[in-house]
Amino acid sequence: MTEQKMIQVPEGLAGNRADAGIAKLLGFSRAYVAEIIESGSVFQNDIAISKSDLLLKDAWLQITLPKPKPLLELVAELVPDLKVIYQDKDIVVVDKPEGVASHPSVGWSGPTVGGALLALGITMSTSGVAERQGIVSRLDVGTSGLMVLTRTEIAYSRMKQAFRDRKVDKTYHALVQGHPDPSSGTIDAPIARHPKHEYKFTVANDGKPSITHYQTLEAFRAASLLEVELETGRTHQIRVHFSAFKHPLVGDTLYGCDPKLAAHLKMSRQWLHAIKLGFIHPTTGEYVSFDSEYPEDLVGSLQILRAD
Numbered sequence: 001m002t003e004q005k006m007i008q009v010p011e012g013l014a015g016n017r018a019d020a021g022i023a024k025l026l027g028f029s030r031a032y033v034a035e036i037i038e039s040g041s042v043f044q045n046d047i048a049i050s051k052s053d054l055l056l057k058d059a060w061l062q063i064t065l066p067k068p069k070p071l072l073e074l075v076a077e078l079v080p081d082l083k084v085i086y087q088d089k090d091i092v093v094v095d096k097p098e099g100v101a102s103h104p105s106v107g108w109s110g111p112t113v114g115g116a117l118l119a120l121g122i123t124m125s126t127s128g129v130a131e132r133q134g135i136v137s138r139l140d141v142g143t144s145g146l147m148v149l150t151r152t153e154i155a156y157s158r159m160k161q162a163f164r165d166r167k168v169d170k171t172y173h174a175l176v177q178g179h180p181d182p183s184s185g186t187i188d189a190p191i192a193r194h195p196k197h198e199y200k201f202t203v204a205n206d207g208k209p210s211i212t213h214y215q216t217l218e219a220f221r222a223a224s225l226l227e228v229e230l231e232t233g234r235t236h237q238i239r240v241h242f243s244a245f246k247h248p249l250v251g252d253t254l255y256g257c258d259p260k261l262a263a264h265l266k267m268s269r270q271w272l273h274a275i276k277l278g279f280i281h282p283t284t285g286e287y288v289s290f291d292s293e294y295p296e297d298l299v300g301s302l303q304i305l306r307a308d
Helices: 018-026 030-038 113-119 153-164 237-244 259-264 296-307
Strands: 003-008 042-044 060-065 083-087 091-096 144-150 169-177 184-188 191-193 201-203 211-219 223-230 272-280 287-291
Touching (some): 083 287, 091 113, 191 237
Antiparallel strands (some): 091 144, 169 272, 184 211
């Protein structure tokens, strides 16, 4: 059976091409969304649209999704920009580029971390559903940086527990619009699914506890570079918290960024990078830590800001 969705266009995606905007909204690949639109399965305010039509603010989208495949396959695919930072018999740490999903999902036809490792001959633990083997935490498709995966059952079990117990040190750098006041602090605000947008999250009283610590590293005329440490690990946590704080991440159209600033800085994704990762090794018991450098697009945007 097909699946129908009624979704209201959020302000941050108004003015986007339909294929690009809906891909960001649903977390699907742009090519997959274009196929759905071209099949006549997407209406905006009851009018069929083409992939190049623009999304209208607060318009209602009626989307008919094709029947999902019963099984998601992990496809081996080399990703030249994905770097294996460390590996042993129990874990592997990678530096993930943007545009790569953590694992396969319905509608995503692009590369995945698991598929890239499979292509390199690196096997993962078998716990969990098949397409998520070894996955103990995730990064959004549009977020770059460090991820740890597990290769044995004991490592999988212990790392999952470490994330649940908040014993993994996760540090990100984020470029946000404007200048947070205070320049350093903590955002303690529960996060839940957005009531109107299925693939979006929001701060809500009935949400799950979510705590984000931040400090300003560098202030520019229109934006601030922050170091962010997560005490919890909710989906889209950094993006949601700073959007609610009225300082959305640069380039994050789903959560209300200024598209003109994003275009000026040549950012086509949220400016967010998992720069440091530290934890107790699941089998040796030793504390290990890893660091990552900014990819080229993030470096380029900072150079533009410093020249303004």
